[in-house]
Amino acid sequence: MQLICILCPRGCHIQIQQVKDGEWKIEGHGCKRGKDYAIQEATCPLRVLTTSVWVEGGNHRLVSAKTDRSIPRDKIIESLKQTKGLTVKAPINIGDILVKNIAGTGANLVATRKIDRE
Amino acid sequence: MFRKAEVVIIGGGPAGLAAALSCHKHGIRDILLLERDEYLGGILQQCIHNGFGLHWFGEELTGPEYAQRFIDGVIEKEIPYLLNTMVIEVREDKTIYAVNPQYGLMEIKAKAVIFAMGCRERTRGALKIPGGRPAGVYTAGMAQRLINMEGYMPGREVVILGSGDIGLIMARRLTWEGARVKMVCEIMPYSTGLTRNVRQCLDDYGIPLKYNHTVVKIHGRERLEGVTIARVDDRRLPIPGSEEYVSCDTLLLSVGLIPENELSEGAGVMLDPMTGGPVVDEYRQTTIPGIFCCGNVLHVHDLVDYVSEEAEIAGDGVYRYVNGQSSSNSNYLPVVPGEGIRYVVPQRICGDREVEFFFRSDAIYERGSVELTDGERVFASKKFMRLVPGQMERLKLKKEALTDKEKIKYLQLRWKGSAKEDDRVCN
Numbered sequence: 001m002q003l004i005c006i007l008c009p010r011g012c013h014i015q016i017q018q019v020k021d022g023e024w025k026i027e028g029h030g031c032k033r034g035k036d037y038a039i040q041e042a043t044c045p046l047r048v049l050t051t052s053v054w055v056e057g058g059n060h061r062l063v064s065a066k067t068d069r070s071i072p073r074d075k076i077i078e079s080l081k082q083t084k085g086l087t088v089k090a091p092i093n094i095g096d097i098l099v100k101n102i103a104g105t106g107a108n109l110v111a112t113r114k115i116d117r118e
Numbered sequence: 119m120f121r122k123a124e125v126v127i128i129g130g131g132p133a134g135l136a137a138a139l140s141c142h143k144h145g146i147r148d149i150l151l152l153e154r155d156e157y158l159g160g161i162l163q164q165c166i167h168n169g170f171g172l173h174w175f176g177e178e179l180t181g182p183e184y185a186q187r188f189i190d191g192v193i194e195k196e197i198p199y200l201l202n203t204m205v206i207e208v209r210e211d212k213t214i215y216a217v218n219p220q221y222g223l224m225e226i227k228a229k230a231v232i233f234a235m236g237c238r239e240r241t242r243g244a245l246k247i248p249g250g251r252p253a254g255v256y257t258a259g260m261a262q263r264l265i266n267m268e269g270y271m272p273g274r275e276v277v278i279l280g281s282g283d284i285g286l287i288m289a290r291r292l293t294w295e296g297a298r299v300k301m302v303c304e305i306m307p308y309s310t311g312l313t314r315n316v317r318q319c320l321d322d323y324g325i326p327l328k329y330n331h332t333v334v335k336i337h338g339r340e341r342l343e344g345v346t347i348a349r350v351d352d353r354r355l356p357i358p359g360s361e362e363y364v365s366c367d368t369l370l371l372s373v374g375l376i377p378e379n380e381l382s383e384g385a386g387v388m389l390d391p392m393t394g395g396p397v398v399d400e401y402r403q404t405t406i407p408g409i410f411c412c413g414n415v416l417h418v419h420d421l422v423d424y425v426s427e428e429a430e431i432a433g434d435g436v437y438r439y440v441n442g443q444s445s446s447n448s449n450y451l452p453v454v455p456g457e458g459i460r461y462v463v464p465q466r467i468c469g470d471r472e473v474e475f476f477f478r479s480d481a482i483y484e485r486g487s488v489e490l491t492d493g494e495r496v497f498a499s500k501k502f503m504r505l506v507p508g509q510m511e512r513l514k515l516k517k518e519a520l521t522d523k524e525k526i527k528y529l530q531l532r533w534k535g536s537a538k539e540d541d542r543v544c545n
Contacts, residue, residue, distance in 0.1 A: 004317040010170055011313030047318065050167045050180055051294065052266050062269050064166035064182050073322065080294055094186060102252075112166065113182035 003041055005034045014038045036044030046070035049079055050112070053098055054092045058115040065098055067107040079103040119221045124148035125436055126214055126228040128205050128381065131160020134234035135188035136426040140433020141232075141318025142195045146440065150214055150226065151192070158192070158199065159185030160236060162422065164263045167287050169314075173423035184422060208233075208385040212408055213389035226328070230383025230436045233382055233396070233404075233411035237375040237418055239284075242336075245373060247337030252343070258284040258372035265291060273368025278302040279333045281309040281316070283420065285372025290319035299323070300364060303331040303347055305354055308482055310374075310508045312420060333369065334361065342367050371454055375418045385409060392461035393417040399450060400464050400473040402428065407444070410435050417463050417476065420510055426477070451529055453490075458483055458533025460507065469523055471516045477531055479505040486535010488513055492526045505533065 005012040014028045015037040024042070029035050040046060048070050052062040071079065080103045088098050092115040099109035125135045125141050130153030137371050157163065162170070165181030172178055175187070191198065205217040207443050214226040239257040256264075256272055262284060264270040274297050276286045277430050281304040289299045302320060307329050309316050328347070335346035349360035352406035387404040388397045395416040396404040402412050412432040414426045438444050450466040453475065460480040467473050475490070482505065490513060498515045505511065513531065520526075527535040 005526075006314035006318045008314075010315075013313075045322075047322070048168050048178070049294075051165060052269070054269065060267070062267055064180060064266065066161075066166075066168060066180055067379050076294065094183060112180040113163070114186060 001042055003038055005029065005037055007033050008039050016042050018042070021087070026042075043075040047073045047076060049076050051080060051083055051109075051110075053083055053109075053111075054087045055092065055115055056087050056089050057118050058092065059118055060115055063088065063092050063098075063115050064112045065109050066112050067102060067105070068110045069107045071102070071105040071107050075103045075105050079105065079109070083109065090117050120227075121150075122148075122227045123150040124228070124440055124443045125150070125230045125232065125367065126212075126226055127151045127232045127234055128208070128214070129153065129234035129236055129413070129415070130155070130158040130199060130426045131159065131234065131236050131413065132162055132185065132188065132422050133415070133429045135145045135159070135185070135192055135238065136429030137232045137234055137410075137412055137433050137436075138197050138199075139188065139191045139195065140430045141436055142197055144433060144437035146383045146437060149197050150228075150406045151197060152202040152203045152205055152214075153199060153201050154204045156201055156231065158189045161259070164266050166266045166288075167291075170422050173421065174349045174426050181422075186498065188426075205381060208409075210386050210406055220272070229440050230408045230410065231385075231411065232432055232436060233379075233415050234413050235250070235378045235381060237377045240374045240376055241372070242371060245279075245371070247333055247336055249345075250338055252336070252338035254338070254342030254367050255336065255369045256371070257358065258282070258288045261288055261368075261370050262291070267297060271295060271297070272370075273297065273342075273366075275300060275366045276368040276370060277333070277347075277364055277366045278370045278372060280304065280372035280374070281311050281327060282372040283311040283315055285370060286315040286319040286372055288372070289325050290323065293323045293325070297368075299325050300366060301326045301328055301347075303328045303333060305330070305332040305350055308506060308508065310359050311372075312508065332356065336369065337363075342369055345369055367544070375414065376416045377418065379415060382409075382411070382415070387411075388464075390461065390465055392455065393463060396464075397465045398430075400467045401438065401444070402432040402464070403435050403439070403444075408439055410439075417461065419476075420508070424510065428476075436489075451460070451523070451526060453529045456491075456530040456532030458505075459531050460486070462531045467515075467529075469520050470517070472517045475513045475515065475531060476510055477513065478510055479507050479533065482506050483533055484536055485531060487534055488531060490515055490529055490531055492529055497529070499534075502535075 009039040012030045017025045050066045096111045097108045162181035162185040170184040205216045207215040212228045261272045270503045346366040348356035410432045412428040462477040
């Protein structure tokens with residue numbers, strides 16, 4: 001499997017192959033994190049979800065948000081469905097939890113922008 | 119209204135905010151930051167994706183979070199700023215004319231000025247794509263603003279022209295919002311965006327990236343109905359017979375950014391045709407003493423972290439200037455791009471301290487090194503496994519490395535290694 005590491009902008013080209021169960025042959029990684037990334041990517045790819053959520057009574061229409069940790073890539077669409085129709089009330093601070101345990105991933109959707117009252 | 123300020127910073131995005139904090143850190147208190155939008159933070163506020171701050175903060179932040187850290191700093195240090203303020207002219211003597219709804223026309227006398235106006239997107243007009251003028255053709259950044267900040271969906275079936283980072287990020291964002299992104303066309307044989315974005319924004323969702331392809335016609339009267347794409351040859355011209363019709367209601371353009379230098383030109387600073395930004399020295403001082411610049415107005419960066427770093431350098435330069443500590447050395451050494459290098463910043467140096475050069479290659483190169491030379495001696499060099507135009511690189515010149523300075527006429531940054539990689543035909 002050919003991968004491009006997304007952990008930092010360097011973008012290492014990594015080759016990973018399963019030798020046998022739980023044993024991997026990895027080449028091309030620039031650091032230890034790249035090695036862990038490759039195994040994770042080959043087994044269950046993780047991503048941070050970022051989106052915007054509607055705000056009521058704020059100085060902006062939408063508040064930007066992210067999951068406070070990486071979630072399985074297959075859970076992204078399901079997580080986004082949970083934010084559909086969601087409206088949160090101003091004021092909002094960075095880090096405020098907007099959705100708890102989104103799509104059962106254990107991650108919370110948190111605000112990434114400060115929104116004041118209108 | 120008339121007022122004075124020791125330092126006026128034009129632009130309240132990442133470059134302006136970091137420059138303001140840098141000036142403050144160096145002890146300057148009479149600062150005035152001017153921002154034309156109704157909030158600070160600039161374009162970062164619409165870049166809601168993560169990946170910012172790995173270098174500067176050692177953690178991964180979203181755009182708004184990255185911006186807020188600097189905004190908090192500016193507020194905490196009580197650095198004065200004006201919002202909704204449009205600068206209309208900067209004179210060579212550092213008089214600034216600006217307007218805002220509160221004070222009307224303002225004349226501001228500054229000792230030093232920092233340009234931090236950022237850049238803007240190239241539009242359809244710059245590409246001269248034939249066809250109608252239907253709705254549905256957007257720059258990628260415009261679509262980003264609509265979706266992330268205004269809450270509007272630009273369309274349902276999308277073709278993206280150009281593989282710049284914003285285009286790639288928007289491919290994923292649109293997919294997440296339920297649109298169908300049919301393809302990304304890139305006229306070059308390589309992506310101009312970061313590799314990690316190709317991976318996590320396109321590969322993750324099976325969106326094809328068509329290298330050596332461009333859009334040659336736009337179809338539709340009221341609303342976009344489709345585009346004709348074509349393969350290009352090695353001179354980037356469409357190959358007759360390779361045309362293909364792709365139906366879509368939205369076309370996003372991610373075809374490059376242009377430093378916004380109308381004010382700089384008005385002031386009379388010299389511009390570098392390769393970067394589109396001012397010619398600067400290692401303190402980021404332009405060709406007019408006391409006018410400095412940093413960030414995307416100087417040259418387009420791929421990482422905001424490097425913008426913040428550059429703003430720190432400019433802040434240091436401004437401090438030296440207003441305190442009469444600028445280098446007395448007016449014999450600048452020109453630094454020019456040589457073999458394989460498209461541009462280098464700074465374009466000239468006094469050479470009295472360590473300098474880090476920011477540069478881009480003109481094509482993809484593998485295994486070799488980039489060296490700084492005067493044609494005979496090599497003063498600095500760095501090995502590269504891979505050099506791509508989409509990624510800005512850096513090279514440090516140590517102070518003590520520059521010996522016998524009087525004998526050097528110019529410095530040249532050049533690639534030494536394997537020849538240019540053949541334009542690989544992908545897809």
